[in-house]
Amino acid sequence: MELQRYHLAGQAQFDGTTGSWAPGGDAGWTVKTVIRDPHRLEARVTLGEVLATGYSLVVTPQAHREAIHATYHGLDAQGFHVVLTARDGSLEDRVGFSFRLDGLTDTPTPDDRTLVKDHLVEDIHVVQSILAKKAQSGMITVMCSASINQDRVTEGRIARQREDLDRLYKELEQTQDPELRREIEAKITVGRRKMVRYEKLMRAAHYWDSAHEFGKLWGAYYAERQKSELGGRDVPICTGGGPGIMQAVANGAASQRAIVLGIDAIFGNEPRFALGPQHQHALDSNVRIRCNDFAIREAALINYANVVLFWPGGLGTSWEAFETLCKIQTGHLRRRRTKAIFVHTEFWRPLYDYVKHLREIGTVNAYGDRIKFPGLDDADADDAYVGEVVDSAQEAFEAARAFVERLHAENALSLY
Structure with a gap:
């Protein structure tokens, strides 16, 4: 596993009148309110990049630092919780926090906008x-x-996905906690989507x-x-x-x-x-x-x-x-x-139709920019076609x- 250093710094301002957060700083994270009452505001920061190890986090309040206390908990590979509390009295409508996170990640997302x-x-x-x-x-x-893939490979994936779904259904039956049930139901939804896709791939x-x-x-x-x-x-x-x-x-x-x-x-x-x-x-x-x-x-x-x-x-x-x-x-x-x-031919017929549509609009040449398709357009010389379809x-x-x-x-x- 090849680990890379990961640094993330940001700040977020909470608007009490709208109930919304305004994040700033580095891109690659989101913030969402978890608990809000007059004396306490808790938010979940979710990272766009999953961390592998080496977490280090500093959180500080923004504005009125002497009146606001900022802490964090639940730091894991996906993010952390920030808690803002008033030292005396109630929280104001506008409060915020800043943070700096350091860690290591094994899933670096390439920055494809940078040409090296x-x-x-x-x-x-x-x-x-x-x-x-x-x-x-x-x-x-x-x-x-x-x-x-080859049918036996996809069959294996379908079988494993079916086993995973059966296990999740059993967990759901045995779980009473509402939050855990929501997590399991979300996993079941993803599993069903995977099953549908694997079944489509099986037919291909x-x-x-x-x-x-x-x-x-x-x-x-x-x-x-x-x-x-x-x-x-x-x-x-x-x-x-x-x-x-x-x-x-x-x-x-x-x-x-x-x-x-x-x-x-x-x-x-x-x-x-x-x-x-x-x-x-x-x-x-x-x-x-x-x-x-x-x-x-x-x-x-x-x-x-x-x-x-x-x-x-x-x-x-x-x-x-x-x-x-x-x-x-x-x-x-x-x-x-x-x-x-x-x-x-049955797979590429929509491509033929789309290029034909472009010719009818006039954005490609009506003679020389065609797809040679058996039985539909195959009578002209080779210079009429940019590609051909076989079966x-x-x-x-x-x-x-x-x-x-x-x-x-x-x-x-x-x-x-």
């Missing part, structure tokens, strides 16, 4: 150095969900199987035929290096003794190098790059790919899809050297392979 020059340069250098050795002729990248497990099949197809092509068919060149497969469908692709390709590239980024409290048991998915990528900056990671996955394939995913996959389409549209990636393929792993493999072989025939198969 050294991190950007380091990421670009590492990506280019490794790809120049392992993907000299370019690569194909698969973008996809980190949440959709066939996308994991499809991606695993594609990984095996491309892995076998890489290991057995590429060098002979591409004049001694090879084009490895690359993913975002994560779990879910990314792992399905990597595992499928690795099972065929193929090179598998994984380019990921540091998320939240993850250490950069000391990966733990929760990173078992990393083992399926035998060449791995971990970036400091999320945007550089995305650019590396897209910019150096001859073909970018999209399996079903969430907001991250959608971001990657639109970044790829925009780069092809604007010429940052040349259409004749980059292909975007979306796999599974299966086999179709995706055939389309990607044909494009790579065409680039080879045109002497255009390269990393840069």
